[in-house]
Amino acid sequence: MDKILVIADPLTQLQNAFIKALSLAHSSCASIHVAAVCYESFAELNDSDFDSGSIKEKIIQQHKEFWQKQINQYDSNLTIDVEVVWHKQLHDWVIKECSANKYDLIVKTGHRSETSFYTPTDWMLFRDSPIPVYVVEPQKHKCEKVVLVALDALAKSTEKQVLNSQLLESAFRLAVQTDAKLHCAYVIKIPTLLKDLDLVDPKTYTNKIKVRAQANMDTLLADYDITKECVHILEGEPWGVLANLSKKLHSQCLVVGSMGRKGIMGKLVGNTAEKIIHVAHTDLLVIGPDVDSKSLL
Incomplete structure (x- = not known):
């Protein structure tokens, strides 16, 4: 850098x-x-x-x-x-x-003043910035030398796979620079419709997805010295699970990707990064899909 x-x-x-x-x-x-x-x-x-x-x-x-x-x-x-x-x-x-x-x-x-009619600068930068955005948590909080990165272990598109690599490499470099331990997480989200209509058994569905996710995580992390204890595959709403895991680990920074949703879709769905900023009491490093790979930490 x-x-x-x-x-x-x-x-x-x-x-x-x-x-x-x-x-x-x-x-x-x-x-x-x-x-x-x-x-x-x-x-x-x-x-x-x-x-x-x-x-x-x-x-x-x-x-x-x-x-x-x-x-x-x-x-x-x-x-x-x-x-x-x-x-x-x-x-x-x-x-x-x-x-x-x-x-x-x-x-x-960081600022958390998003409403139905107002999108704060933080969110706009998450969607448009050509380089990573480091958002500082203004409130003091207990933190250890831990960097937590959220990955998509089941990424299929080339765009998401590239973003995975960028997230992992940036988180790794940040951990090295700050003498911190790197933790990696993937959150399994059961589709709401399947859950509401009772079309799947949540435990069976989660266990099946977890096997695939673990295999993919092993491949993704093969070149990094990350112990099994530092790899977390959990189930739930990604933004809530990541915020809670970050709190449990007392992480100094949570590294997440932003897919840059805009317009009506961005308002209705939002990005995990944008939801996390409301609840996670830690610094955030946000990396978008259009970030130049040369601009990584």
């Missing part, structure tokens, strides 16, 4: 994303580019009483001074630069920035 893009937290909050990026940069010798994206609407101000241009410049200057003080506090061996961006749509700016410049990772603090 060579370069990290950090989305700065508001000036009034703890800079969780920057602190996490510093930790990752120290272990990988990466440079850090901090984007302090800010915007205020002056539509309601009376032009005769306020100079909106002057206020804007003062806000930008305030951010520059704050970040200069932050950088001065940290190790000069790291290459850290800051850009103050005046832009209303954070998601749009980030995607354009990643297209124009070479980054290996986006780091930002």
